[in-house]
Structures are given as C-alpha cells and as structure tokens.
Amino acid sequence: LSLTKLMVGSEGTLGVVTEATLRLLPPQPPRSTVVAVFPTSGGATDAVIAITNVMRPAMLEYMDAVAINAVEDWIRMGLDRTAAAMLIAQSDAEDTAVERELEVMRAACEACGAAEIFSTTDREEGELFVGARRAAIPAMERRGRLLLEDVGVPLPHLPALVEGVSRIGQEYGVEIAMIAHAGDGNTHPLLVYEPSDPTKSAATLAAFGEIMDLAIALDGTITGEHGVGRLKRPWLRDQVGDEVLEITRRVKLAFDPHGILNPGVIL
Amino acid sequence: LSLTKLMVGSEGTLGVVTEATLRLLPPQPPRSTVVAVFPTSGGATDAVIAITNVMRPAMLEYMDAVAINAVEDWIRMGLDRTAAAMLIAQSDAEDTAVERELEVMRAACEACGAAEIFSTTDREEGELFVGARRAAIPAMERRGRLLLEDVGVPLPHLPALVEGVSRIGQEYGVEIAMIAHAGDGNTHPLLVYEPSDPTKSAATLAAFGEIMDLAIALDGTITGEHGVGRLKRPWLRDQVGDEVLEITRRVKLAFDPHGILNPGVIL
Numbered sequence: 001l002s003l004t005k006l007m008v009g010s011e012g013t014l015g016v017v018t019e020a021t022l023r024l025l026p027p028q029p030p031r032s033t034v035v036a037v038f039p040t041s042g043g044a045t046d047a048v049i050a051i052t053n054v055m056r057p058a059m060l061e062y063m064d065a066v067a068i069n070a071v072e073d074w075i076r077m078g079l080d081r082t083a084a085a086m087l088i089a090q091s092d093a094e095d096t097a098v099e100r101e102l103e104v105m106r107a108a109c110e111a112c113g114a115a116e117i118f119s120t121t122d123r124e125e126g127e128l129f130v131g132a133r134r135a136a137i138p139a140m141e142r143r144g145r146l147l148l149e150d151v152g153v154p155l156p157h158l159p160a161l162v163e164g165v166s167r168i169g170q171e172y173g174v175e176i177a178m179i180a181h182a183g184d185g186n187t188h189p190l191l192v193y194e195p196s197d198p199t200k201s202a203a204t205l206a207a208f209g210e211i212m213d214l215a216i217a218l219d220g221t222i223t224g225e226h227g228v229g230r231l232k233r234p235w236l237r238d239q240v241g242d243e244v245l246e247i248t249r250r251v252k253l254a255f256d257p258h259g260i261l262n263p264g265v266i267l
Numbered sequence: 268l269s270l271t272k273l274m275v276g277s278e279g280t281l282g283v284v285t286e287a288t289l290r291l292l293p294p295q296p297p298r299s300t301v302v303a304v305f306p307t308s309g310g311a312t313d314a315v316i317a318i319t320n321v322m323r324p325a326m327l328e329y330m331d332a333v334a335i336n337a338v339e340d341w342i343r344m345g346l347d348r349t350a351a352a353m354l355i356a357q358s359d360a361e362d363t364a365v366e367r368e369l370e371v372m373r374a375a376c377e378a379c380g381a382a383e384i385f386s387t388t389d390r391e392e393g394e395l396f397v398g399a400r401r402a403a404i405p406a407m408e409r410r411g412r413l414l415l416e417d418v419g420v421p422l423p424h425l426p427a428l429v430e431g432v433s434r435i436g437q438e439y440g441v442e443i444a445m446i447a448h449a450g451d452g453n454t455h456p457l458l459v460y461e462p463s464d465p466t467k468s469a470a471t472l473a474a475f476g477e478i479m480d481l482a483i484a485l486d487g488t489i490t491g492e493h494g495v496g497r498l499k500r501p502w503l504r505d506q507v508g509d510e511v512l513e514i515t516r517r518v519k520l521a522f523d524p525h526g527i528l529n530p531g532v533i534l
Contacts, residue, residue: 001515001533002276009269023421026321054293094364154290247522248268254517266268 006251011227012262014255031058031090032098033126034119036109037083041166041178043113044085045159048182050108051089052155055101059090060183061133062162067177067190070139071132079132083115087182088129136179140190143175147191147204149211150227153220155185164214165189172207174200186224209235228266236266273518278494279529281522298325298357299365300393301386303376304350308433308445310380311352312426315449317375318356319422322368326357327450328400329429334444334457337406338399346399350382354449355396403446407457410442414458414475418482419491422452431481432456439474441467453491476502495533503533 007014038044041064051057063071063086072079079086087109091101102119109117120126140146153161162178165187169176180187189211194200212222212235222228222235237245249267274281305311308331318324330338330353339346346353354376358368369386376384387393407413420428429445432454436443447454456478461467479489479502489495489502504512516534 001281001518002272003511003514003518005269005272014268026319026323052293056293093361095367096363097361097365100362154288244270247270250521251268251270251518254521255514 009227010255011229011265013252013265013267014261016261028058029092029094030123031092031126032102032119032121032123033129034087034089034091034102034105034109034117035129036087036089036106036114036117037080038085038087038109038113039083039115040113041085041162042159044087045162045182047087047109047112047114048158049155050112051105052183054108055104057089057101057105057183058092059088059130060181061088061130062086062178062180062182062187063088063133063136064162064166064178066175067136067140067179070143070177071135074139074142075132075135077128077132080116088133089183090126090130133179136177137188137190140177140192143192145193145195147193147208148226149187149189149191149208150224151189151211151215151220151222152184152186152224153215153218157218157220158182158185158187161185161187161215161218161220164218165211168207168210168214172203172210174204174207176207181224184224185220213238230264233266276494277522278496278532280519280532280534281528283528295325296359296361297390298359298393299369299386299388300396301354301356301358301369301372301376301384302396303354303356303373303381303384304347305352305354305376305380306350306382307380308352308429309426311354312429312449314354314376314379314381315425316422317379318372319450321375322371324356324368324372324450325359326355326397327448328355328397329353329445329447329449329454330355330400330403331429331433331445333442334403334407334446337410337444338402341406341409342399342402344395344399347383355400356450357393357397400446403444404455404457407444407459410459412460412462414460414471415493416454416456416458416475416478417491417493418456418478418487418489419451419453420482420485420487424485424487425449425452425454428452428454428482428485428487431485432478435474435477435481439470439477441471441474443474448491451491452487480505497531500533 065084068079068086069081072081089105091098093101106117165178175192177190191204193204215222216239222232222239228236252267332351335346335353336348339348356372358365360368373384432445442459444457458471460471482489483506489499489506495503519534
C-alpha cells in the first residue's frame with residue numbers, strides 16, 4: 001500500500017515525519033513570460049481554458065482588479081488599474097520552441113478579448129510580473145485581516161467559480177481579492193476580515209462558507225493545497241460524503257488509536 | 268486525507284473502483300529518438316545516469332544482450348547482436364530545442380563508451396526502436412515460461428542493480444534478460460522459467476528472491492510498478508519493516524474489516 005500521499009495530506013493527524021528522502025530533478029530551463037490584461041474576468045478565465053486545452057504552461061496565474069490595485073497601491077509597478085483581471089503565463093520551452101508557446105498563449109489571450117498583451121523572453125523582466133503576483137497576499141494584508149480561501153475546481157468550471165466568488169462578495173458586502181494558480185483550477189480568494197466588527201466578521205465567515213459550498217457544487221474541493229485544518233472541518237462531509245468520512249475516521253484510528261496526533265484537525 | 272494513491276496501490280485489497288474521473292492533458296509533441304549500443308552494460312547504465320543528471324528524457328529504455336538477441340531472433344530488424352546493451356532515449360522537446368536535447372543524450376552515450384550512436388527526428392523511424400523494446404517480452408516468451416521481475420532502485424544504484432542481476436543469473440544458471448525503464452530506475456529482469464524441471468524451477472525462484480534481496484539492499488523496491496500480489500508477499504517485510512507492515516495491516520482492517528477484498532494479496 002502506498003502510504004506516502006496519505007501521510008503527506010494528513011496534516012499531522014497520522015504521524016510525524018522524522019526523515020524524508022527526495023529525488024532531485026535537473027534544474028528547469030529559464031522561463032519566458034506572457035502578461036495579458038482583460039476588461040472582464042470571464043475573458044481571462046476563458047483564456048486559461050483556451051491555453052490549457054492545447055498546452056501545459058510552466059505557470060499560469062490569475063489576479064483580479066482588487067489584487068492588482070492592492071499591489072499597485074503598495075509597490076507601484078505600473079500595473080493597469082482599470083483591468084478586470086490579469087494573467088501571468090510562463091513557458092519553459094527552449095530555443096525556438098518558446099516563441100511558438102508564447103504565440104499560442106498570446107493568441108488565446110487575444111481571442112478571449114485581452115485589452116493588452118505583453119511578452120518577454122527576458123527572465124528578469126518576467127520575474128517582475130511573477131513578483132507582482134507574489135506580492136498580492138502581503139499587499140492585501142495591508143487592507144485588513146485576511147481569511148485565505150483555497151478552493152479548486154476542474155478547469156472547465158473555473159469561470160463559474162471566479163464569477164461566483166465575485167457575486168458572493170457583493171452579496172455579503174465583503175471585499176474579496178481573487179488570485180489563482182489558474183492553470184491548475186486552484187484559487188485563493190482573499191477575504192478581507194474585520195475581527196473587531198462582529199456583524200462584518202459574521203458576514204465574512206458566511207461568505208467563506210458560501211465559497212466552499214460553491215466549489216463543492218462545481219465538483220471541486222474545499223482545499224486545493226492548504227488543508228482542511230479546523231476551520232474547514234464542517235464542510236468536509238459535504239465534499240466527500242458520509243462513507244468516505246467514515247473510512248477516513250477508521251484510517252485515522254489505524255494510525256493513531258489514542259487520538260494524540262494533532263487532535264481536532266480534519267476530523 | 269488523500270485516499271487516491273492509497274486505493275490505486277492497493278491491488279484490490281481496500282475496495283473496488285466503480286467510477287473514475289480523469290483529467291485529460293493536451294497531446295504530447297512528437298518525439299525524437301537516440302539509440303546507442305554499448306560494449307558493456309555498465310557503460311549503458313552510466314549513460315543513463317549522465318543523461319538524467321542534466322535532463323528529463325521523455326523515454327529512456329534499456330535492453331541487454333539477451334533481450335536484443337531474443338528480439339532479433341524473432342523479428343530480425345538488424346539490431347547489433349554483439350552489443351552488451353542498448354539504450355533507446357527520446358526527447359519531446361520542440362523545434363530547435365530537440366536538437367540540443369538529442370546532442371546532450373548523444374554526448375552522454377559517447378562519453379560512456381557507446382560503440383555506435385544513431386539519432387533521428389523522424390517519428391516513425393524512432394518508433395521502430397521503441398517497437399524493438401516493446402517486443403522484448405513476447406520475444407523472450409518464445410524461449411520459455413517467464414518470471415517477470417519488477418524491481419526499482421534510486422538511479423545512482425542502477426548500475427549495481429543491473430550488474431548484480433547478471434551475476435545472480437550466472438550463479439544460479441538462470442537465463443535472465445534485463446529490460447528497464449532505466450530513466451526511472453525501474454527494471455524488469457525476465458527470468459526464463461522451466462515448470463517441468465523441478466531443479467531448474469527451484470533455481471529460478473531462488474534467483475527471483477535474490478534479485479528482490481538485492482533491490483532492497485540497494486534502497487530500492489520489490490515492486491516498481493506491478494505490485495506485490497501473492498508471489499512477492501514474503502519479501503514485503505524486508506522492504507518496509509515490521510512497523511509499516513503493522514500499519515498496513517491496520518489500514519487494511521479499516522477498509523475491509525471482514526477480509527473479503529482480494530484476500531491473500533499483499534498481506
């Protein structure tokens with residue numbers, strides 16, 4: 001039985017890792033970058049699907065207007081504040097193949113209505129835009145406490161998830177920035193949280209729950225990469241169902257009969 | 268808890284798969300091929316390590332002299348019967364990048380003493396050699412009943428495994444063809460078995476066990492991709508140890524308390 005992934009995803013509930021052997025891979029080739037801004041978020045998510053239908057980009061990241069403006073407020077790098085969404089895509093193809101991959105990505109963005117498309121084979125120039133994406137979380141942290149979501153869906157449902165999260169934000173009056181590892185269908189809505197205001201806190205938690213409900217309704221997951229922990233525990237049953245939850249409980253018992261390993265997490 | 272890999276590797280001992288959802292990937296680009304023959308098996312396995320140290324080939328397959336000659340006896344495609352080993356390596360890089368990857372592979376083979384190196388960007392020409400590798404098992408089946416091993420080791424130990432299997436074959440007087448998904452460190456020694464001769468059958472089973480002992484001694488696995496089943500069950504403890512075996516037993520109980528799922532397999 002392959003226990004590795006079971007242990008890796010167990011959030012400390014099945015054991016303690018005391019030793020790990022890694023297989024190293026050769027270094028990756030340098031990357032080239034396409035950046036595109038869109039007048040609508042749907043155009044950007046359509047472009048994600050158009051790109052991933054024909055190739056596997058080395059990186060394909062999404063930022064919405066809230067995230068773009070938060071980054072621009074913080075580090076002023078000249079991002080387009082009027083854009084609804086921005087994609088940062090990278091290719092690790094080599095030599096002349098890179099130009100063809102960049103062209104595939106540019107063409108997909110253009111066909112999906114991008115307002116502006118920029119591409120570069122210069123590594124450092126590309127890193128500036130990757131840096132903008134990386135700055136999104138610290139930039140949003142300057143606007144308040146963050147509740148960081150981690151919901152993923154099969155790629156065809158990405159547009160519905162992104163649109164739905166925005167609608168949920170409006171309904172509950174919660175500021176949400178949407179950033180995503182879009183090429184994987186894995187999104188991180190960042191909900192701005194106000195711990196001192198009980199009404200707004202409740203609205204934020206309600207929106208947080210609605211987003212998980214939406215991901216589950218779209219055949220997705222409440223935890224793309226971060227885990228269930230304590231906060232998302234109440235939604236796990238809706239995602240996996242009673243039977244899987246019961247098996248999960250029995251697997252936990254098999255590893256940890258006395259319940260001493262990270263109690264209260266996941267189950 | 269991530270149960271997918273646990274279920275996939277369970278050989279039917281934890282459940283029955285009734286439905287599977289797959290994520291499709293874009294089609295792979297056409298592949299180019301390097302074929303190299305070596306006067307020693309150690310030269311070929313050194314080349315495997317030299318190649319994988321600097322790149323990730325799309326395919327990297329190994330055939331020894333026994334396999335080459337069995338294929339040649341069967342389908343006569345002009346393989347070099349005097350070679351100790353042959354590598355079939357492929358690149359799925361595109362455009363001019365492919366030429367660079369082929370050159371990396373050719374240079375590694377040359378540095379490791381290849382007697383002859385051939386490369387082609389023609390897909391069908393490359394497929395002929397891949398076909399020769401694929402023909403190895405049916406070709407060997409014409410020489411007798413086969414006991415098909417499936418032992419893998421970390422790549423740095425591949426030369427020791429290949430050399431050791433050959434030594435074990437000589438010691439026990441068993442004909443063994445070595446074929447391998449060499450780039451993964453995963454080998455398939457094919458032991459020619461004679462069910463009607465009890466002495467030779469016993470020698471073959473003994474050699475089969477020695478090969479597993481060797482893989483374990485080289486920090487490897489008794490089952491690279493095929494499974495433990497019933498035949499390899501006695502060696503599982505040596506590979507994973509008492510504690511992991513006990514946890515495996517408890518996980519089995521969690522899924523199958525009545526022991527009705529593929530009984531006798533793995534545990």
